Amino acid sequence: MERWTGTNRQTLEFFAKVEEVHRLVTTEQATTPAELAVDAGFADQSPMGRALKRATGFSPVCLNRKITTEEPFWCYRVMGQRF
Known part of the structure; x- marks a missing residue:
């Protein structure tokens, strides 16, 4: 798996969980x-x-505060996303 992705399984599982949080939110x-x-x-x-x-x-x-108030996070406001 590491040869294909350039990262180990533990790191892939970590980002999969973070992606799942985003999907659920x-x-x-x-x-x-x-x-x-x-x-x-x-x-x-x-x-x-x-x-x-x-x-x-x-x-x-x-x-969430940065999404609400800061310009660099405008794309999250447009998509209506929070974490």
Whole structure:
């Protein structure tokens, strides 16, 4: 697998979980953060928050604030996305 993708299985699984969080956020608006974390395959909300920070460089709260207020994050506002 590493030969095909250039990365190991653990990293691919990490990004698959982060992608699952994104998919769930865009399709299930009423879910609580704890339910969202479990549905995406995390043990609870805390590991999900750390994973999102590792993937994006921002905590979920900080990322949502930037989406709301900062110009470089305009594309998230257009798509109506939050994390």
